Structure formats: structure tokens, C-alpha cells
Amino acid sequence: NAGVTQTPKFQVLKTGQSMTLQCAQDMNHNSMYWYRQDPGMGLRLIYYSASEGTTDKGEVPNGYNVSRLNKREFSLRLESAAPSQTSVYFCASIQERRAGGQETQYFGPGTRLLVL
Amino acid sequence: AQSVTQLGSHVSVSEGALVLLRCNYSSSVPPYLFWYVQYPNQGLQLLLKYTSAATLVKGINGFEAEFKKSETSFHLTKPSAHMSDAAEYFCAVNPAYSGAGSYQLTFGKGTKLSVIP
Secondary structure, eight states, X not given: OTTEEEEOSEEEEOTTOOEEEEEEESXXXXXXEEEEEETTTEEEEEEEXXXXXXXXXXXXOTTOEEEOOSXXXXXXXXXXXXXXXXXXXXXXXXXXXOTTOOOEEEEOOOEEEEEO | OEEEEEEOSEEEEETTXXXXXXXXXXXXXXXXEEEEEEOTTSOEEEEEEEOSSOSXXXXXXXXXXXXXXXXXXXXXXXXXXOGGGOEXXXXXXXXXXXXXXXXXXXXXXXXXXXXXO
């Protein structure tokens, strides 16, 4: 998980509360991604950012907003938390492959969110 | 559209035995394929990836996988299991194109590997 930090590590919310999950990378990668992991479901893409200032929806964007204000940071916001958003959230930082080259990718350690 | 099916949510092997974790994919375009490992309470670590250069891909920790287009499979193997291999393994697929924002991975549901001493 070198180079990708996520805060907080664990959070408990009540239904209707809001919070922002933070992700930061220091590898100068262009692209960052937010996934959620639920038991028996694998990881599902919530939102991604191909470059600073751009964001796009993934497979399960409802109930979330994101912000990529600079190249380092990509935050995920829950405006009104619901029990269905109880999950483990992973941020990934990826420098996509160039011609003849290899991509580099790192996943953060995750944020465990419990919504009561 | 793309999808991944991992056969077996839980696989148990004896220490020293062959590890075989199955992954079948569906993709409307040529795919890139990945295997990740996740240890308890940790993030994902890339084990290996297929990006059309060679059908047999070698990864870290002695794992390898073979891309078989005719079978739409990308099974993960290791000749001899170690106790340290106990973890959850995820197969993922991505359309085979490059560029910013291209890593919109579709994951399988995961296979938990137990290694019996």
C-alpha cells in the first residue's frame, strides 16, 4: 500500500449523517479510483478521476460525490449516509500504461464504514 | 460489457499441494486480466496481469496464470502452497486499451484460500 493513504481507517455514522473519505497519493499518478468492497461482492467502482479536475461515474455512484481538486487528493463524500453504504472503501492510484511501458498501481489500506 | 466469475468462494489446500483458483471472464472487447491478493484488513496487491504479450504470465510469490481465449479463462496456479498464501484472491478484467481513466476494473467476487498444515 506504499504511497496511497486513506483517512479515516474506521468510521461509524448514523443514518443521515455526512462525511468525507480522504485519499492521497504521492506518486504523481494521473488517475485515481474509488471502490467499495462488500462481502461476497468483490470490489465495485464508485467513481474515478482520469486527471486533475475531472471525475466520472463508475458502476455504483448513487449516494456519493467526489472531488479531485489537485493531483494528489481524491475525496469521496457521503451527503446523507444510509445503512446500505456500510462497506469497506478502497482508493486506488494508477499511472496507466504508455506504449511499450507498464502501468503502476497501488491500492490504499481501506476505510471501514459502518452506518447505523 | 464485461464480467468475471470466480468458481469457488472458498478453496482449501494442504501445505505443499497445488493451488488452482479459477477465473472465467466475459468481455465484448479484448481484455486485460488481473489477479490480486488481499490479506486480512489490508488493501489489494497486484499478483500478476495479462496484457496480451504472453499467454502464460508469471507473477510474484511463485504464482502464474494462463490466458486461454478459447475457454475465456485465466486460472491462477502455484505448484506448492505455503501457509503464507492464505488470503483472498480476486480476478479482475479491464478492456484492453490504454490512456487516462482506463482502469475501470470489473472484479470477481473473490476466492478465499485456506492452507492446511
